[in-house]
Amino acid sequence: MIAKDNRVIKIFHGPQHPGITGNMSVELDLVGETIQKARTHVGYLHRGFEKLIERRTIIQAFTIVCRICVPEPDPNEENFARAIEGLAGIEISHRAKYIRVMVLEMARVAAQMLWMGGQSGSVGLGTVAQWSIYDRDLILDLFEELTGGRVYHMYIYPGGVRRELPDGFLERLGKVLDHIEEKMPQYDALFFENSTFKKRAIGVGIIDKDLALKEGLVGQALRGCGIKRDVRKDNPYLVYDELDFDIPTFEGCDVYARAMVRRAEIKESVKILRQVIQKMPKEGEIMQKIPKHRKFKIPKDDILVSTESARGEFNYYMAGDGTEKIRRMQVKGPSLIHGFTLLEKLLVNEELSNVAMIMNSLGICPPEIER
Amino acid sequence: MIKILKQHYEIEEKSRRLFKIHIKKEEFLKTLNFIGLNSNFITLSQITCTDWIEDEVFTLNYILTTEQRDKNLMIALSIPREGKESKLPTLLYLFPQAEVMERDLHEMYGIEFIGNKTLFDFALENWNTTPPLRREFDTLAYVNEQFDFRKGREDNRDVKVETKRRRAEAKKLKAKKEVKK
Numbered sequence: 001m002i003a004k005d006n007r008v009i010k011i012f013h014g015p016q017h018p019g020i021t022g023n024m025s026v027e028l029d030l031v032g033e034t035i036q037k038a039r040t041h042v043g044y045l046h047r048g049f050e051k052l053i054e055r056r057t058i059i060q061a062f063t064i065v066c067r068i069c070v071p072e073p074d075p076n077e078e079n080f081a082r083a084i085e086g087l088a089g090i091e092i093s094h095r096a097k098y099i100r101v102m103v104l105e106m107a108r109v110a111a112q113m114l115w116m117g118g119q120s121g122s123v124g125l126g127t128v129a130q131w132s133i134y135d136r137d138l139i140l141d142l143f144e145e146l147t148g149g150r151v152y153h154m155y156i157y158p159g160g161v162r163r164e165l166p167d168g169f170l171e172r173l174g175k176v177l178d179h180i181e182e183k184m185p186q187y188d189a190l191f192f193e194n195s196t197f198k199k200r201a202i203g204v205g206i207i208d209k210d211l212a213l214k215e216g217l218v219g220q221a222l223r224g225c226g227i228k229r230d231v232r233k234d235n236p237y238l239v240y241d242e243l244d245f246d247i248p249t250f251e252g253c254d255v256y257a258r259a260m261v262r263r264a265e266i267k268e269s270v271k272i273l274r275q276v277i278q279k280m281p282k283e284g285e286i287m288q289k290i291p292k293h294r295k296f297k298i299p300k301d302d303i304l305v306s307t308e309s310a311r312g313e314f315n316y317y318m319a320g321d322g323t324e325k326i327r328r329m330q331v332k333g334p335s336l337i338h339g340f341t342l343l344e345k346l347l348v349n350e351e352l353s354n355v356a357m358i359m360n361s362l363g364i365c366p367p368e369i370e371r
Numbered sequence: 372m373i374k375i376l377k378q379h380y381e382i383e384e385k386s387r388r389l390f391k392i393h394i395k396k397e398e399f400l401k402t403l404n405f406i407g408l409n410s411n412f413i414t415l416s417q418i419t420c421t422d423w424i425e426d427e428v429f430t431l432n433y434i435l436t437t438e439q440r441d442k443n444l445m446i447a448l449s450i451p452r453e454g455k456e457s458k459l460p461t462l463l464y465l466f467p468q469a470e471v472m473e474r475d476l477h478e479m480y481g482i483e484f485i486g487n488k489t490l491f492d493f494a495l496e497n498w499n500t501t502p503p504l505r506r507e508f509d510t511l512a513y514v515n516e517q518f519d520f521r522k523g524r525e526d527n528r529d530v531k532v533e534t535k536r537r538r539a540e541a542k543k544l545k546a547k548k549e550v551k552k
Contacts (some may be wrong), residue, residue: 234439305383
């Protein structure tokens with residue numbers, strides 16, 4: 001739309017734009033190519049999960065939670081399971097904890113590979129996506145073998161995990177990790193050290209470091225400002241406190257810094273997975289005895305649980321009322337603040353051509369906003 | 372830090388890193404200001420709401436996180452579901468991220484946040500009936516009232532009835548075959 005003064009142009013970036021990170025739209029006021037104002041619109045994928053869950057038993061709700069964020073279902077499963085376990089007082093076995101860490105780290109690597117495809121596509125480097133999606137598929141193959149599903153796994157359940165590891169699974173996981181490690185220098189040459197990407201990404205989408213913590217930013221948005229925050233270290237869960245890994249940070253606060261943090265995080269996840277292969281107990285129940293599904297009553301209490309997803313801290317608030325149904329489950333992923341408060345601010349004075357790149361760098365997943 | 376807060380509030384320790392304070396609505400701003408200025412719970416990470424329709428209240432939790440992100444504090448308060456007393460002041464002046472959280476709660480529960488001027492559509496569009504996360508909102512009734520079946524689905528049958536019919540047919544067929552034998 002062209003305004004009366006023929007100067008400000010209003011356009012909608014998305015929800016069908018190829019550079020958009022999902023079903024959302026950003027309303028942009030432009031003067032020339034420069035953005036004057038940005039407003040986020042969501043609601044194109046509102047499925048009412050939080051409402052649906054209030055009417056379902058645990059096993060019925062369990063099939064929904066993984067769908068809250070399509071590229072990253074596992075942190076949702078973990079949060080859901082840990083919240084129920086916390087309310088019901090269930091302690092899972094050491095072996096189940098290791099298996100969950102394995103699943104979560106595999107999911108992190110897969111999510112970073114998918115991000116790499118999107119981020120490179122936003123600057124016109126299409127080849128990277130072909131490689132990274134292939135490598136992600138190698139992990140999805142493992143997920144399929146372990147859980148029966150490639151994208152939605154429905155594997156982490158209150159009380160543990162649903163299935164024992166298939167024979168030779170850890171060896172096959174090791175081979176995939178070898179392959180990813182071998183591939184990383186090629187990704188460096190093609191993407192992370194690529195002069196096109198550097199020219200486009202350095203100095204773009206700069207976050208105000210002084211406000212980053214107070215305004216509730218998480219994940220790479222924080223670590224790309226040199227601020228070391230990660231739930232796995234700050235508020236450890238499962239067996240993360242038994243594992244040796246670093247929280248990579250990068251100075252710069254821009255798109256490039258966030259990309260380099262992600263690159264380092266793939267390396268750290270591989271390191272964690274190798275330790276899991278070494279340290280995972282050979283014996284132990286994978287699932288604790290829990291009440292029968294229709295008789296599983298959730299105590300009247302509430303809880304908050306957090307998991308570090310590939311894009312940052314993922315919170316679940318859950319309240320029970322003594323019945324078999326969850327009274328309230330409220331999801332808060334990284335995208336709520338990144339997609340609104342932060343994105344609307346970051347886009348001002350940026351070029352139109354940088355919108356997709358900035359959005360990708362923040363790891364925005366619209367389904368988790370409108371859940 | 373928790374020790375300092377314990378001098379002023381009754382704190383429930385839900386776990387080693389999760390604490391909860393129950394306050395009255397009248398103490399809301401005073402408490403938030405006090406904690407914001409005197410503790411390292413500097414980030415508002417979430418505002419949650421639970422509808423206790425049987426008690427006619429909404430219970431809200433303002434979840435604050437420390438600068439180190441190692442502890443969470445839930446500040447819980449209940450407000451009436453209807454009427455003048457159901458309004459709350461906005462927290463925009465303390466936390467810019469409250470804007471989107473309050474917008475979300477306004478849309479899903481109908482809670483008014485005094486001072487927040489952006490309480491317009493969030494995920495829904497032109498919603499003019501009961502806010503959907505209120506317990507009295509009936510999703511199925513809403514869908515049946517608002518939407519029609521697509522053309523070509525007029526033969527849409529109840530799954531349970533159809534399953535019964537098919538089983539009965541299969542039984543008949545089996546019986547016929549046995550008679551022939």
